[in-house]
Amino acid sequence: MRWGSLRTQLTILSFAVTLVGILAVLFYVTPQLQSSLRDQKLRALGETARAFTPQIERLVRDNGSDEQMDNLVSSVSDRTNARVTLVGVSDGPEGLRLAVFSDSDTDNAINDLELTVADAAARTGRTSVGTGASRLGELAQVAVPIRDDGTLSRVAVFSAPMADVQGNVALIRRQILIAGALGLLLALAGGFLVSRSIARRVRVLERGADQVASGDFTAVFPTGKHDELGQLARALDDMQRQLAQLESARRRFIATASHELRTPIFSIGGFLELLEDEELDDATRRQFVATVREQVERLGKLATDLLDLSRLEAGSLELRREETDLGALTRVVSAEFAPALDKHGSTLELRLAADRIEAVCDPERVAQVLRILIDNALTHTPTGTGVVVSAARHNGCVRLAVSDDGPGISDAAAERVFEPFFTSDDAQGSGLGLAIARELAERMEGSLEVDPAQGRTTFSLELPA
DSSP: OOOHHHHHHHHHHHHHHHHHHHHHIIIIIHHHHHHHHHHHHHHHHHHHHHHHHHHHHHHTTTTHHHHHHHHHHHHHHHHTTTTEEEEEEEEEEEEEEEEEEEESSSSOGGGGGGOHHHHHHHHHOOEEEEEEEETEEEEEEEEEEEEEEEEEEEEEEEESHHHHHHHHHHHHHHHHHHHHHHHHHHHHHHHHHHHHHHHHHHHHHHHHHHHHTTTTTTTOOOOOOOOOHHHHHHHHOOOHHHHHHHHHHHHHHHHHHHHHHHHHHHHEEEEEEHOOTTTOOOHHHHHHHHHHHHHHHHHHHHHHHHHHHHHHHHTTTOOOOOOOOHHHHHHHHHHHTHHHHHTTTTOEEEEEEEOOOEEEEEEEEEEHHHHHHHHHHHHHHHHOOOOEEEEEEEEEEEEEEEEEEEOOOOOOHHHTSSSOOOSSSSSSSOSSSHHHHHHHHHHHHHHEEEETTTEEEOOOOOOOO
16 A cells, blocks of 8 residues: 555545544543543532531520431431531631531541631631542542621531532543544445445546547546536546547648648649749639639638638637717628629628617627628629628627528538538638638627528528627
């Protein structure tokens, strides 16, 4: 067993907690119990003294004989199970003096009894309670002053051994020690078994995590129990699935990006070789140069899109939120596409709400999303297709939408249209625009959805108002 292992630490912790509990009971609760029993003993003795002292007081007032006094003291002692001592009080030149007149305990000498409590009662004139020592051990004592014609002349001392209190406390202490020893053994055994079970489950999770860290996403995280380790196992299992999906997406991304970059590069290389032919006529040369320019522009757009997507996924893209008039922003962005619309033979209709449409957002990023959606509508629709751009408030949000009257997209394609590099047709494009647009929408705490209705495709961006 390794001292630094979780199993050892949990076992020692269980043992230590149990030991601390036992020591707390032994050294904190037991003394309080002993004090409580002592106080209870003294209270009971005090009640007894107050109940029987009047009998002695009457005999003192009646000037009873020594024999009568001894008989009464013995009788009270038998009835109360307490030692009763009658002490005389005299005030001389040397101060108060106490002398025993009568004592119910004839088996022990009078001088074995401490009279500290009796002295306190004689000096204060009030009942005094305390403890004293004797040959039989510690005694509980109650001293009650007795007055004769207003003068304090006697003190009745009731004494009872504290042995029963000490015996009870000793018995309880022994029982605590015995129960504590058994509890420590059970705590040690239980802590060992529980910690071993926990350590075994932790080792299984550790091995699975090591597999995932090494790139093996087939690791199994058992999630049988509904405790904290079970929750951790489920979290690790979810992490594993997400990492597997990310790894798969990364590989697809690299493969697709490589393909998308390789195609225009090879095309440019081929046209450059053709341009080296000195026999090319000017018209063909201009056509090849235009094609090379298009491929360069395609490479530039692809590189920009890849950089934007990488920054979004890394979380390094900063947003600059400000109060923005989305109606005015929509007009400006739509006006940018006048040449593209003319080339495509299409028309763009603006449908803006009559009221001012404002939202706190990043205007540059909202404009980027609108550009992607309008460009997507022109790229993936036939020549002459009409495009509608609208902006309005909708269900407490601001809704910007781009619709086209093209052939639409299938439900299967609609489920994947926001995946990087996915294109639903053979049109030119990197397939990154919509992926970037959705990432931007989510970063702005909004959403981007598609309605793939037949004959009209609508992409809608919703932002908090």
